[in-house]
Amino acid sequence: MAQGTEARPTPRPVFFVSDRTGITAETLGHSLLSQFEGVDFQPRTIPFVDTVEKARAAAAEIDRAAAASGVRPLVFSTLVDAEIRRTVAASRGVCFDFFDAFIGPLEREFATRSSHTIGRTHGLVDLQAYQARIEAVNYALTHDDGLGTGGYDRADLILTGVSRSGKTPTSLYLAMHFGVRAANYPLTEEDLEQARLPEELAPHRDRIYGLTIDPERLAQIRAERRPGSRYASLEQCRREIRQVERLYRMEGIPAFDTSRSSIEEIATAVIERAGIRRRLF
Amino acid sequence: MAQGTEARPTPRPVFFVSDRTGITAETLGHSLLSQFEGVDFQPRTIPFVDTVEKARAAAAEIDRAAAASGVRPLVFSTLVDAEIRRTVAASRGVCFDFFDAFIGPLEREFATRSSHTIGRTHGLVDLQAYQARIEAVNYALTHDDGLGTGGYDRADLILTGVSRSGKTPTSLYLAMHFGVRAANYPLTEEDLEQARLPEELAPHRDRIYGLTIDPERLAQIRAERRPGSRYASLEQCRREIRQVERLYRMEGIPAFDTSRSSIEEIATAVIERAGIRRRLF
Structure with a gap:
């Protein structure tokens, strides 16, 4: 059974530990790890570690991974409470806490102590921000894929592109993350043959942003x-x-290539280019 | 014109600067700042700072904000390239770079140099992950609000709750962020009067998660x-x-309160409780 196992090194365990969702720890940890090529990782997120008891359980899990893999796990954490942080740091993992590194310098800058409380937003979530988010999501859903063109006056922007070029997920991301109202409209073969904007879009030209995509990739996506x-x-x-790229050029529509960027990047690039004031921070 | 202005201190400018979207810098920066009460901030994100030229422009903007506000702006950044980082740090802002703080210790841990390249994922975005994401978003859309109950066998989980309790945004977030296929089903007054699960849901009980919400908050949301x-x-x-909370108790359905947690927190709590293997990291 042991034969051959030495050829494939055990992936290094990586833990993302947080007193909240762990999403920040994951994002930053992943972007740090992406700088090291050829290292194989086994990721695991432990969210909501907001008591010392849960911190002990997390530390025990890290120690088990250390024992099983024979290497020290990497631990990226965002833990506000110092005792919880110490409890996790007492594990056999190599611990990097993003909070720990910056809260001290910030306290010096503000000449004040931080409150060191977990999840300051854990009371009622800000209703106004929540409503802006929900309203934008509903707008995206009711103006998806050419629906509700009569409501385009209320759009912050309108995405267009051929089928499967990424319009729907980008619209939803814009709504969810930025509270921006994004409609999307598919360009059909007929629209492309006519080589001009459909009449539903023409009046809103200054708010239209075009998506494009590598044809090979589009074929793969459509084949699914x-x-x-x-x-x-x-x-x-x-x-x-x-045809669609020619149309964008002729109409002066800014174009974004979804094959070389994530949905997050496209959404950010679009609102940056549009100069739109986001409703969520 | 100047009268009264001294009573309201100028908000402190805060910049989130990144060679990519800035989302990580924002998230971590906001959670650090939330630890300092009574300080008023004016946030501004500068994404895609991936050349020294763009770094100089960002530094100039930071310097203008310093001059206009009379206080040193705070700068939270995630900048991979050392020269770009130095250029931004040469501004009048108080700079905290999340990358800078951790890349050195990680290089020592791996006993190797990092590649220090921006946007390692800027080539073709991983097709498999992209497909998983798109497929999950499409699943959420075609199984939203009681649609497509015949496809529940393919669901990773099914969210339920009364109208406006947060089902749709939570389903979409689960799809977008975790690649998890989440359907959602609204409980109507008739369902609640009968005090049992509708027949569409009953066969899938072990994959059902309930949302609940503070009634006052629900009334505010519905009034919109x-x-x-x-x-x-x-x-x-x-x-x-x-009625819905009683139904959850009777049927043994885990319940999550959307009034005290963000959509991110609810989504994370649900997959943690469900023990679901996510398709995106």
């Missing part, structure tokens, strides 16, 4: 939905992308 | 949609919440 179809053929995808 | 209606009345909201 309709394998072997003309719709998913590379030839068709190449033609549509050629 | 239909002001003055019976639907939005506090009496109606109280009755529905009382």
